[in-house]
Amino acid sequence: MQTIKPPYIDSHAHLDMLTHRGLQLEEVLKDAFDNGLEGIIAIACADKNGQFEQGIAPARMHRRIWSAAGVHPHAASIYNDTVAATLRTALIDANAVALGEIGLDYHYNYSEPKAQRQAFIAQINLARELNLPVVIHTRNADDDTISILKGEGVQELGGVIHCFSSGETLAREALDMGLYLSFSGIVTFPKSTDVQDVVRWAPENRILCETDSPFLSPAPHRGKINIPGQVQFVTQKVAALRNSDLMALATTVWENTRRCFKLPVKEK
Ligand SMILES: [Zn+2]
């Protein structure tokens, strides 16, 4: 008898970076899909030349991969009219389901905070023009993130705080704006008590799960290269923290992801 697997979906993975780490993407994906993964949102960040094609390519090949594209806050300093035009074309060409990841990262400050804020706001406006939800990255920047999300009316666009790694204040503000919270391998780390608390009380219909591959490999594979199939460990931990039935929780997360990104059915 074949056992029915929960319908896992990875709402945030950098598939091009897996290739850069020396993995054979086709093998990784086949293994993941064979083992119950039902879908991946592939996040295409601009490469150093301001191009998105490498990140978008996997979604062209697979029925169960959808793409999003955007200029990451780390690279915000490259954002200009040319990159904006390339991004716009890439989003349309790829039939992208979201704009992102975009946001603020004051932990690393690889780009100046001012440049980060400008690129963030400009891309929110592009998302509005293209009628796309946004994938938001925020680290050590909760206050500025909240004020930009509110000031720019992100409530009307919808979207997700990806790799949620903060606490109750940001979670409540985001939920009030109708956004989703996406949890990553961080929830499996014993010291992440603030995030685990949010997992426990967040409304079930606003929860997504992700790997952020190749980063943040969850327990029991912490420290290794992360791959989309490992979203099962994140989803299992979320279900355990909430005392939820795994099949029911995974099914709700799948429906949430589909609703958040208005996932179209793909022919191939
Ligand atoms: Zn991120």
Ligand SMILES: [Zn+2]
């Ligand atoms: Zn990411």
